[in-house]
Amino acid sequence: MSRFPIPPAATDRIVAAVDALADEVVDFTCDLIRVPTVNPPGEVYEECARVIGDRLERFGFEVDYPVAEDRPEHTAAHPRMNVVGARAGSRSNPRIHLNGHFDVVPVGDGWTLDPFAGVVKDGRIYGRGVSDMKAGIAAAVYAAEAIRRAGVKLVGTVEVSGTVDEESGGWAGMAHLARTGRIKKGVTDAVIIPEPLNVDRICIGHRGVYWFEVTTHGHIAHGSMPFLGTSAIEHMGAVLETIRNDLMPRFAERTTEVPVVPESARHGTINVNALHGGQPLGDVQSPCVAHSCTAVFDRRFLLEEGFESTRREIVDLLDGMVKELPEFRYGLRDLMVVEPTRTPEGASVVGALGTAINGVLGREATLVASPGTYDHKHVARIGGVENCVAYGPGVLEQAHQPDEWCEVDDLVNATKVLALSVAELAGVEGLS
Numbered sequence: 001m002s003r004f005p006i007p008p009a010a011t012d013r014i015v016a017a018v019d020a021l022a023d024e025v026v027d028f029t030c031d032l033i034r035v036p037t038v039n040p041p042g043e044v045y046e047e048c049a050r051v052i053g054d055r056l057e058r059f060g061f062e063v064d065y066p067v068a069e070d071r072p073e074h075t076a077a078h079p080r081m082n083v084v085g086a087r088a089g090s091r092s093n094p095r096i097h098l099n100g101h102f103d104v105v106p107v108g109d110g111w112t113l114d115p116f117a118g119v120v121k122d123g124r125i126y127g128r129g130v131s132d133m134k135a136g137i138a139a140a141v142y143a144a145e146a147i148r149r150a151g152v153k154l155v156g157t158v159e160v161s162g163t164v165d166e167e168s169g170g171w172a173g174m175a176h177l178a179r180t181g182r183i184k185k186g187v188t189d190a191v192i193i194p195e196p197l198n199v200d201r202i203c204i205g206h207r208g209v210y211w212f213e214v215t216t217h218g219h220i221a222h223g224s225m226p227f228l229g230t231s232a233i234e235h236m237g238a239v240l241e242t243i244r245n246d247l248m249p250r251f252a253e254r255t256t257e258v259p260v261v262p263e264s265a266r267h268g269t270i271n272v273n274a275l276h277g278g279q280p281l282g283d284v285q286s287p288c289v290a291h292s293c294t295a296v297f298d299r300r301f302l303l304e305e306g307f308e309s310t311r312r313e314i315v316d317l318l319d320g321m322v323k324e325l326p327e328f329r330y331g332l333r334d335l336m337v338v339e340p341t342r343t344p345e346g347a348s349v350v351g352a353l354g355t356a357i358n359g360v361l362g363r364e365a366t367l368v369a370s371p372g373t374y375d376h377k378h379v380a381r382i383g384g385v386e387n388c389v390a391y392g393p394g395v396l397e398q399a400h401q402p403d404e405w406c407e408v409d410d411l412v413n414a415t416k417v418l419a420l421s422v423a424e425l426a427g428v429e430g431l432s
């Protein structure tokens with residue numbers, strides 16, 4: 001899709017409008033923090049969707065509330081309700097979609113402030129989910145409103161959505177919007193997700209995910225004569241050792257061309273999520289050689305590695321152990337696969353945000369990619385919309401931390417950047 005240069009008068013008016021509504025965007029961020037949408041289990045989603053929807057309606061949007069009724073996580077106690085607002089310009093396209101997830105991770109330990117009070121102190125807003133990503137949602141809502149208050153008429157349509165469950169995969173949230181055609185190639189022209197990636201950085205994608213479970217099998221025997229059995233736990237120990245000695249040095253040799261941050265994540269990684277072997281813990285035990293041991297692995301792979309070769313590497317490693325270790329037997333179960341995503345070179349959404357960042361902050365934007373995944377995958381993989389990035393206020397390292405905060409200045413600047421980018425992508429029809 002194309003970009004439409006904004007008339008200088010419109011730029012000035014939009015920037016001035018954001019400055020004039022700065023207090024409102026801060027207040028609205030605090031309002032959102034005060035709705036404790038903790039996930040799991042997905043608390044008070046409906047209430048939060050309505051807070052966003054009411055504000056959008058007041059700002060001239062047509063609003064509806066898509067509920068992911070077909071998902072197992074949608075229950076009477078914890079309904080999976082999303083909110084989508086659309087405000088048409090003189091035409092329906094270009095259609096620019098701003099999306100934020102309104103679920104937040106549990107509070108955890110170490111807070112010195114009330115995580116759901118929504119307090120502003122010394123130029124920072126504090127609260128669970130302020131960076132990740134209620135400030136981003138507020139920035140999106142008020143970016144659209146600043147354009148309206150500036151008297152700038154757009155050619156295309158602006159959409160703002162608030163969705164659920166990003167922290168647990170986004171299947172009832174952004175994936176639901178994509179599955180039901182709300183985010184769709186040929187309909188949606190650009191998507192910006194205001195995740196907290198620092199106010200001068202544009203995030204063009206993420207690494208892939210392969211979660212798998214390995215079970216080693218042994219031979220049960222009396223624990224006083226372990227030489228008569230085969231320990232599945234010993235075998236799992238050998239698996240972990242082979243991963244450390246054979247696999248991890250190979251990761252170190254491969255570096256992605258994608259600008260993943262932090263830099264250490266430009267290689268593949270593997271983490272052991274869980275490990276259990278032998279008899280259940282916490283119960284009375286009897287003397288037995290463990291006949292089975294199971295571990296869950298979280299492998300993050302590079303765009304250049306791809307899923308097929310990532311999986312094959314694991315299978316080859318385990319098959320190699322079958323040949324080398326007497327009585328080594330294993331089972332492998334795939335738990336989750338997420339393909340890596342990367343916004344295409346020259347995407348208009350990257351260009352528009354880059355120009356706006358330069359104009360607002362007076363410095364060049366940096367392109368980055370995320371070590372973990374976020375809702376970008378559903379936009380690209382299910383919706384087929386490649387013109388998608390993450391850009392928003394907040395510092396990445398603040399996500400999921402105690403005393404989570406977001407700078408007020410970052411929030412205001414990100415609102416300006418989003419407003420100018422939307423104007424450039426949707427096109428300015430005229431000024432009133």
Ligand SMILES: [Zn+2]
Nearest residue numbers: 132133166195
């Ligand atoms: Zn997030």
